[in-house]
Each structure stands twice: as structure tokens, then as C-alpha cells.
Amino acid sequence: MSEQDNKRQFSIRDAVMTAPRLEPALYLVATPIGNLGDITIRALETLAGADIVACEDTRVTRVLLERYGMRRRMTAYHEHNATEAGPKLLNAIEGGQSVALASDAGTPLISDPGFRLVSQAQERGLRVVPIPGASAVLAALTASGLPTDAFLFAGFLPNRSGQRESRLSELATSPATLVFFESPRRLAASLAAMASLLGEERQAVVARELTKTFEEVRAGSLAELAEHYEAAGAPKGEVVVCVAPPLAEKTFDAADTDRLLLSLAGEMSAAKAAGEAARMTGAKKSTLYQRLLELKDAAG
Structure with missing residues (x-):
């Protein structure tokens, strides 16, 4: 010592x-x-x-x-x-x-x-x-890299799927980072429900075993995190989930979206360009990816 x-x-x-x-x-x-x-x-x-x-x-x-x-x-x-x-x-x-x-x-x-x-x-x-x-809430929030100027601690989601979906629907438009406690065995199902009701491309962080030896802070979209924990199985330890607030509303017409897709495609792969455009516009990544392929085909 x-x-x-x-x-x-x-x-x-x-x-x-x-x-x-x-x-x-x-x-x-x-x-x-x-x-x-x-x-x-x-x-x-x-x-x-x-x-x-x-x-x-x-x-x-x-x-x-x-x-x-x-x-x-x-x-x-x-x-x-x-x-x-x-x-x-x-x-x-x-x-x-x-x-x-x-x-x-x-x-x-x-x-x-x-x-x-x-x-x-x-x-x-x-x-x-x-x-x-x-405080696990503040430890997870500060490590998440998500906005901290406004956040809403929502505790544990209900066990029943119907009640859980109803609660998520209530929180979907809250203009704040959402913070949840979750049990390891329910994590994958809850992330899947969040992806479905809050948006697949919405950014989130799963913070696990905070301050302990096997501390983990994993970031990604809700869809990516749901897929990871479904494949990996229930993790060990206490879990906190932070979900980014909805993107500020901005109107993108078809021409704006096309220009955005082509601009992004000049800097990254088609899949990443579609993902980034989805994050910025709120549209589905799959729809934007298909539209980008059409634009590329039209351009020869």
C-alpha cells in the first residue's frame, strides 16, 4: 500500500x-x-x-x-x-x-x-x-455519450408485454434521454420492444456492472443492441439502458432526401449512408437503402 x-x-x-x-x-x-x-x-x-x-x-x-x-x-x-x-x-x-x-x-x-x-x-x-x-442512473448517463441536458428516469418497464409497449408508447416522444433499469434476462426482449416502438435507428447504450471489474458500456442503435443481446444471451450483473431523445424534427422532402443520400454515399458505403440518413431524417434504413440503389442505377 x-x-x-x-x-x-x-x-x-x-x-x-x-x-x-x-x-x-x-x-x-x-x-x-x-x-x-x-x-x-x-x-x-x-x-x-x-x-x-x-x-x-x-x-x-x-x-x-x-x-x-x-x-x-x-x-x-x-x-x-x-x-x-x-x-x-x-x-x-x-x-x-x-x-x-x-x-x-x-x-x-x-x-x-x-x-x-x-x-x-x-x-x-x-x-x-x-x-x-x-447513482447508477447518473453513472450510466454520463458514460453514455448521449445528451444530458434533459433526461427522464423511467425505472423498470412492466413485465407484461402489453403494458411494456403501452409505457414505451407514452415515452416515445419525450424530448429527453430515457434511462431504464432492466434485468439481464429481459434485456433482449426490452431492447426489441424499444426498437419497435421508439425507432430501430434510435441510438442507445447498455451499461452493465458499473464500477465493477467487468464493467461494460456498449453503444449502438436499438436494433443493433437488441440483435446483439438476443444472440449473446442474458448478460450478468445489473443493467442500465440509456436511449437518446428523438431527433429534432426537420422536414425532408424527396429531393432533400435524395441529395442527402448521394452526398453521404460519396463518403461511406451504401449501407452506412442509408443508416446515417435514417438517423437524420427518421425514415427507415431499408427504404433509404433501396432508394440509394435506385439513384445509383439511374446515374449509371
């Missing part, structure tokens, strides 16, 4: 050992999404200084705490016991105690039941304190 690493370890231990007792409040503690080194000093101080540490799975959070030399008694708070556990946590805060709520990975309230607890805390007039940190 280098001298710099040693200093960092001592700094972390000092932060944990000297963490002050927290004021009564609900503290929302973001935890690493994979690499345990992504925890913040403030998060460690909060976990060390809170009277009660509540978490989805005590076994998962225990690994994190022990990594940084903490042994804390924890209480479970998850979707199956929220009705019973939530009021007890809020009563503890009203009684002068501090509660640190940690998710298994990432920021609490993002696709977990913590939002109920926050809503109930606010109804009682209790203080809620965010302790920011790792």
Missing part, C-alpha cells in the same frame, strides 16, 4: 472513530453501486454517528460497514415490512434519535420503498437530510 493510500485509510478511520452524534432527522445515505471505494467520507460519518441504521438488506450493508471498520446494529426497512417498520423509525426520530437510511446500492428512493418513509416524515414535519453519492 502506498503512502497516499495509508494516509487515506487513516483519514477514513479518523472520520469513523470521531463521527459526532447526529441531530434527530432522517438521513438518506447513498452507498456504492459496486466498488466499495466510492463511499463518501460524509456517508461514513453519517452511518457511524446515527442512532439507527436502516437498510434494505442488513447482510449487504454489513459488508460495507465492516469494510470501513464499523460494527453497527441494523434494522431492516424494505418493501415487505415498510408498513410496520416505517412508523417505528419515524417515532424514533420524534423521540430525539437520528435514523440513517441506506439502500443496498446507490441512492435511496431510486427504485426502492424509501420514498414512502420520506413522504411520511415530511407529513410529520421531520427533517430529511440527503447524503449524496453514487
